[in-house]
Amino acid sequence: MSSKWQPHGIVTSEITKSGGGIAMSGGDEPRSYYVGMDVGTGSVRAALVDQRGTLLAFADQPINQWEPQFNHHEQSSEDIWAACCIVSKKVVQGVNLHQIRGLGFDATCSLVVLDEQFRPLPVNHEGDSHRNIIMWLDHRAVSQVHRINETKHSVLQYVGGVMSVEMQAPKLLWLKENLRETCWDKAGHFFDLPDFLSWKATGVTARNCTTKEANSRFCGIPEDSIRETQAEISVHVHTLSLCSLVCKWTYSAEKGWDDSFWKMVGLEDLVTDNYSKIGNQVLPPGASLGSGLTPEAAKDLGLPPGIAVAASLIDAHAGGLGVIGADVKGHGLACEGQPVTSRLAVICGTSSCHMGISKNPIFVPGVWGPYFSAMVPGFWLNEGGQSVTGKLIDHMVQGHAAFPELQAKATARRQSVYAYLNSHLDLIKKAQPLGFLTVDLHVWPDFHGNRSPLADLTLKGMVTGLKLSQDLDDLAILYLATVQAIAFGTRLIIEAMESAGHSISTLFLCGGLSKNPLFVQMHADITGMPVVLSQEVESVLVGAAVLGACASGDFASVQEAMAKMSKVGKVVFPRHEDKRYYDKKYQVFLKLVEHQKEYAAIMKGD
Secondary structure: OOOOOOOOOOOOOOEEEEOOEEEEOOOOOOOOEEEEEEEOOOEEEEEEEEOOOOEEEEEEEEOOOEOOOOOOOEEOHHHHHHHHHHHHHHHOOOOOHHHEEEEEEEEOOOEEEEEOOOOEOOOOOOOOOOOOEEOOOOOOOHHHHHHHHHOOOHHHHHEOOOOOOOOHHHHHHHHHHHOOOOOHHHEEEEEEHHHHHHHHHHOOEEEEEEHHHHHHHHHOOOHHHOOOOOOEEEEEEOEEEHHHHHHHOOOEOOOEOOHHHHHHOOOHHHOHHHHOOOOOEEEOOOOEOOOOOOHHHHHHHOOOOOOEEEOOEEHHHHHHHHHOOOEOOOOOOHHHHOOHHHEEEEEEOOOEEEEEEEOOOOOOOOOEEEEEOOOOOOOEEEEEEEOOOHHHHHHHHHOOOOHHHHHHHHHHOOOOHHHHHHHHHHHHOOOOOHHHHHOOOEEEOOEOEEOOOOOEOOOOOEEEOOOOOOOHHHHHHHHHHHHHHHHHHHHHHHHHHHHHOOOOOEEEEEOHHHHOHHHHHHHHHHHOOOEEEEOOOOHHHHHHHHHHHHHHOOOOOHHHHHHHHOEEEEEEOOOHHHHHHHHHHHHHHHHHHHHHHHHHHHHHOO
8 A cells, every 4th residue: 555644753663673683672682573565555564673673674665667558557466476575684684584483475466477487467558568467456357347246146145235346256357358369378377476475485386186175175165075086186385374265256165166156257268177376275465385495585585495485465454454453452442342343444555445344244335345254254245445545635636736835845844745734724714623624625535436335346435526626725624535435435434334234433544645634533533433544654565574473473363463563553532512513414425426427327227
């Protein structure tokens, strides 16, 4: 997840070098360390984290993106791996490598395409094989996802009833229909980006086994239901994370693959050879992969060979893991005496994801899931989301006529543009509460379609209440209205989840936007719920490190690692005195989408 918001200063524990390793100041013994690696939309980030969840070192490296045409977004797996190697070497400089126990990856759920020899293949009409990733936010497969949804196949009930264009099946179908010769026919391996990274770190093996063993071990089919075949077949073992496969590929943790779905949508060729092109060995997030880090990958990353490498997570899920299990005692929160299922993790960067867990499956229309063990083992996950949040704020602010003036003034003060805008809003609000500045300016935020809970990618953004003014005040108020609209979108998702059976009392925010105090306060005020921020602002990286810690065997379970490595930093409570105002704004918010649908119906009419 990318982030434009930069805090004025990051406070970290003081660290000192001791005997070639890092020891906490104050005479503590040297501890075990884990490397967390996060591949977001615009950068790769790494952190060195200890057993207490303290972030000791951080590095980031930008990665390239290409947009050859509207709604086509591409990246390079070679470029991303090279960036991983740069940041990994930076965070372990001066550390005794023997103290590094595990490595965990998270990444956006982008689609990586390789040939049978694991070389990149082009996902574009230009034939540029360097660009071999269709990014998560790519919306090229609109026609394909429409046809998939028309099948009404039973697997769709696990994605809120409607598959998103951001999932992998429509992207695969687009490749088959549009790049048959240059990509599809040559493809040997399709990876979700998090799984590609853990494969790069641990290697791939091939071995011979009987068809019965292959079906049992790699497809999750019970052995006693398979007729033994003496013929041996060669099986490529991609060890995949249950997280990506369940959330983006229609795999079921309980039943495995549903062949009928792939055949019904025209992707029957993927079913052959036990789904060998996708992968066929599945492990829960945090499980240790193979024999650990290969010597080649260890050299690339600057890490010791053989250390534990964990089954990966999607980036938002790593953020959820990094925050949702924190011990909240002594903060006056309702969730203190409630089960972890009363917590909603909101991971907000380029986009926002809303992660709620339950002991039993809950089906929420328009919200992805329920997915079993996709984030926290043993719990069902529902995942709401907003396709663009950080990206939308950037779009609104940078596209305004007063943006050059804002940039110049923020630079002169050595502030980010958003820190400057927040202080400017405090200046112009006068005696009234800051949120009241948008009394006649309203935004509907679906500039990239609606992911949840309306699951309608045809929806557009809306702004009502514009005037001729183009000054800095006008820009600041438009920025505020956009932030509020995103928070109203979160409220709509929460209401859908609660109507279906969730009971949520507290929000746990992380990601780049959680560093923006205005964004946090608006989420508290508009949802009426307290917002918990982690002690470590880089919760996604802590989540990735939790995976590495679990894979190393230093913790008995993911839940134990979550509880010990995530800590509450700050709690932001809602201002209940402003509730009536935000309830009215929410009524307008809901009217906006109602009217948009009416306008569309008028234009389609005779």
